[in-house]
Structures are given as C-alpha cells and as structure tokens.
Amino acid sequence: MVKVLASYQEEIANQEIPSGKKKVLLAGLKLFSKKGFHATTTAEIAHEAGVSEGTIYKYFKSKDDLLAKLLSPMLTEIKDNFFVQLDDYHDLTKLISFLVEDRIQFLLINFDFLKLFIQELLTDNKIIDLIKTEVTGKNGVFAYFDDLKKRFGEINSDLTSIQLLRIFISPIFTYVVQVKVFGINSQDKNADLALIKKQIYLGLTA
Template sequence: MNRVFEDVDNWLNLKQMPKGKQKVIKAAMTLFSQYGYHATSTAMISEESQMSQATIFKYFESKEALLLVIIKPMIEHVLPTYGQDFVAEIKNNGGDLEELVHFMAYDRFYFLKQNKDAAMILITQVLNDDSTRNMLLEKIELFKKTFANELWSVLQDTDELRDDVTLEDFIHVFVGQIVFYFVQSQRLIVVDDEKIIEKQLDKIIQNVILAIRKQ
C-alpha cells in the first residue's frame, strides 16, 4: 500500500471500525482509483470486499456517502501534510531557477506515481465533480499563504523570473503539465521505462522554464 493510502488508513481510523466496514472502504478505494467513481457499481464493491450490498448500505446510505468518507480526509490532510513537507524540501534544495524547477518536477511527479491510486481518485473527482473541486479549492485557499507563497518567494529569490509572471501563472503552467503527463503515463498509456519518463519530464521542465524565465 502506498504512503497516502497508509495515511488514509490512519485518517479514517480504520482500525477502530468494524471489519466489514474496513473491507468496504478499502475495496471502494481500489475500484474508484481503477475504474472511476461513476463506473464503479455497488455490486463491484460488494464482490471486491466480499461483503453483501445490504452490508454496504448498512454502513453507507449511498455510494456518494462512501466516496465522501474517502475523499474528505484526503483533501483535509494531503495539502497540509505533503504540501508543507514539499516546501521544506524546496528550501533545503536551493539552486538556480532551472535546478529548482527540475527538483519540483521530479519530486511531484514521483509523489503522484508513488501514490497513484489515491491521486487518481482525487484528480478524477476534481475534474468531474463540482462539489469535490470546490472542497479542494477551499482547502487550497486556506493553505495558499502558508506554503504556496513561501514556495513562490524561493523562486523569486533566484531573480530569474519574468516580471509579469505571477504565482497563478506558474501553478497553471507547472501543475497542468505534471498532472497531464501523470495521467497520460500512468493510466492512458502506461509507461514503466524510467528513461522514457525522465526524458519527458526534462521536456516539461524546459517548457516551464521557457514560459517563466527572463529572456
């Protein structure tokens, strides 16, 4: 089980739950990440968990309620826990703009890859569900000043950023390309060859640098 899912176990207090409820949640996490929320039926969750559908609805009034039990702790904990860790690593890494972007691109891509199932659930729901997207955006706003601005100040300190580039511009360029390649390489056309992954990440880094660095 990957790092985020290990933490999700703790966030959900799975050990305090009845065994049947634990099995339903773990089965749902696996299936939602593999097939998506809408394509996963309660019958599939029943088969994966080896719990009857009656048992599933005993614990959760609907499939949506089951999803929220999984999604809410991820949103509540992923940003503050892993976002602050990431900023601390960036500050310790130092270097010029290209070195920083290189570190960030590799670090965030492999974070997503290591936690592929949890990441896929979040990304899919954010793209397809307004309520999930709003929950995530609210959490981003709460923590924007605490670590996004700190991250931005590290990049600004290189004195290599274009004057007209904003934090929002950087997030749009950087996150958009990293997330798109993650979904493409880990779900659409699965890539296991590390050399191919690194070659594509290096291209993304150069695209980001061209978009934000002074000429």
C-alpha cells in the same frame, strides 16, 4: 531520499480501523476509479469487499460519504503535508527538483486515486466546491504560491497564482499520463525528469 506517501491502498491497509470499513474503502477506491462513481453500486462495492451492503452503511452514511472519506485525506496530503516539506527548501532549483521527483512518484503510485479525482472533478459540483476551497481559500494553494514569489526573487513577480499552478502541473501531469495511460516509458528517465525541471524553472523565471 525523496519523501513519497505510500500508495493509498497501503495507507488504508495500515490504518487502525475495523476490518469491514477497511475492506469497503479499498473496494470503493478500486471500483470508483475503474467504473466511475455513478456507475458503481453499493451492491458491487459490497461484493468486491466481501461484506454485506449493511456493512457499508454501518460505517458510511451514503455512497457520497464513502467517496468523501476517500478523497479528503489525499487532498489534505497534497495541500498541507506536501507544502510543509517544501518550506525546507531555500534554493529554487532544489525545490523544483524535489517537487518534480516527489509528485511524479506520488501520482504514479496513486494513479487509481488520480483517475477517481479527475472523474469526480468533471462531474460532481460538490467535489468542485471542495477543490475551490483547497485551491483559492485563505490557506489554499494560491496563498502558498503567493508566498513562493516572495521567498524566491528569481520567480517572475508578474505571474499570477493560476499561472504558477499551470507551470508546475502541466509537465508533471503530462509525464504521468504518458506512462500510465499510453504506456510510454522513457528510455532515459533521468533525462526526462531533468527536462521537466528545466521547463518549470524557465517558466517560473521567464
């Protein structure tokens, strides 16, 4: 069974936090992903959540703080919890198969978060700095990819960490955009996924 985090909305809804805080988080995610962070006002968030603006500031120091509270847990899931699951795989083709199926489902389910993440990545230096830490830091994504080359002898040792990242991300991201942005659903999903897995394997081992 592919392990996929439930949609972020469901995760927030299931958290044991005050009702007002929960409503603000859900409203913030919806409006930020729809309109963009800078175009969304706290008044609009309060209206969407059915609370007063004062409720927002009761739980969050600022709109920036609300955004950080939305992004941080998901970044942790993507980097830490997901990579822990990959450690269970000792066959490269099985690892790739799990990664492709899990991440595609994760991104399709949490597409609102993905839009928000990309929007802020393109416009907010603070988010860029946060991503750099998660990717290039001591325990970041690059460090994991370096370990991946040591674990699997089939992977071309000449590939750099950023090249490995591109090989994994590009076909997965393109497929998600195909489905969620352009509304092009595959006539044969299994064949599409098999092709993506093959592309990644050939890219890693070329």
